[in-house]
Amino acid sequence: MNPYIISKENNGALLFTINRPDRRNAINYEVMSGLEKAIDMAAGNDVKVFAITGAGDQAFCSGGDLSAFHSLKTETQAYGMLSRMAGILYKLLVLPKPTIAILNGSAVGGGCEIASACDFRIGREGMKAGFVQGNLAITTGWGGGSILLEKLPQNIAMKILLDAKIYTAEELRDLGFIHHIYKNHPIDACLSFMSGSLEKETTVLEAYKTLLNKKWRILSMRERMEEEAARCAVLWRMRLTIKKWTNS
Numbered sequence: 696m697n698p699y700i701i702s703k704e705n706n707g708a709l710l711f712t713i714n715r716p717d718r719r720n721a722i723n724y725e726v727m728s729g730l731e732k733a734i735d736m737a738a739g740n741d742v743k744v745f746a747i748t749g750a751g752d753q754a755f756c757s758g759g760d761l762s763a764f765h766s767l768k769t770e771t772q773a774y775g776m777l778s779r780m781a782g783i784l785y786k787l788l789v790l791p792k793p794t795i796a797i798l799n800g801s802a803v804g805g806g807c808e809i810a811s812a813c814d815f816r817i818g819r820e821g822m823k824a825g826f827v828q829g830n831l832a833i834t835t836g837w838g839g840g841s842i843l844l845e846k847l848p849q850n851i852a853m854k855i856l857l858d859a860k861i862y863t864a865e866e867l868r869d870l871g872f873i874h875h876i877y878k879n880h881p882i883d884a885c886l887s888f889m890s891g892s893l894e895k896e897t898t899v900l901e902a903y904k905t906l907l908n909k910k911w912r913i914l915s916m917r918e919r920m921e922e923e924a925a926r927c928a929v930l931w932r933m934r935l936t937i938k939k940w941t942n943s
């Protein structure tokens with residue numbers, strides 16, 4: 696089974712589907728490569744909207760593949776993975792096209808970080824999501840914490856990160872993390888939510904995203920996301936030490 700699917704929807708939408716439903720669409724290095732490829736394709740003139748979703752109806756994305764990344768023992772090894780994904784999420788953040796995460800199911804940990812890097816987030820009725828990293832004695836490590844602190848009011852973003860809770864779709868909408876709750880087919884819901892963008896000239900879409908990207912540059916988002924990855928790598932290593940001592 697291909698770990699990801701890249702497909703062109705009608706009238707200019709490009710869809711990236713994480714296709715590992717048996718792993719709750721966890722991110723491994725193959726999925727990272729696919730996402731890099733899809734983001735490059737989305738920059739093309741024939742694409743107006745870039746959407747990300749997960750296969751199946753259980754999960755959008757369960758974050759990093761813990762079985763694949765379990766072998767990362769040193770700070771340097773962890774940083775290599777974390778900084779690669781932080782770089783991908785920065786490219787997603789500054790893609791000069793409107794982007795949307797279709798939360799077709801649960802989104803936890805890095806899954807929430809991927810969703811945060813998109814301009815918009817819509818969630819299926821009944822889905823849940825949470826930045827659970829704090830429960831694992833680490834922080835966000837793909838830049839999603841830095842992004843959340845800019846996209847939501849600072850106190851709300853900090854509460855979400857510090858509590859590391861799982862929220863319902865309604866709670867996520869009230870917090871401002873998701874912008875719409877849908878009932879029907881995810882692609883129909885996405886095309887309906889993004890219909891305004893899909894009707895515009897690509898030049899208009901690129902121009903508005905360029906305005907937003909100026910803000911990200913002024914806020915030094917690339918450097919902040921990199922520092923987040925480096926800090927998470929330190930905690931990743933410390934966590935392994937704690938686990939060794941506590942045999943937890």
Ligand SMILES: CC[C@H](C(=O)O)C(=O)SCCNC(=O)CCNC(=O)[C@H](O)C(C)(C)COP(=O)(O)OP(=O)(O)OC[C@H]1O[C@@H](n2cnc3c(N)ncnc32)[C@H](O)[C@@H]1OP(=O)(O)O
Pocket residue numbers: 717718719721753754756757758759760761762763764777801803804805806808827828831834835836837927
């Ligand atoms: C790498 C760092 C990164 C970062 O933020 O920087 C992170 O993402 S850290 C956070 C990593 N993710 C997690 O801790 C989430 C772990 N998974 C879950 O909490 C649940 O699986 C959930 C809520 C996503 C879905 O729960 P559900 O009950 O629907 O499914 P199961 O738990 O029974 O899982 C089914 C099946 O999938 C495997 N699985 C789930 N998540 C992962 C994962 N992240 N990596 C690898 N494999 C995952 C799980 O082991 C089950 O496999 P099975 O062989 O059927 O037992």
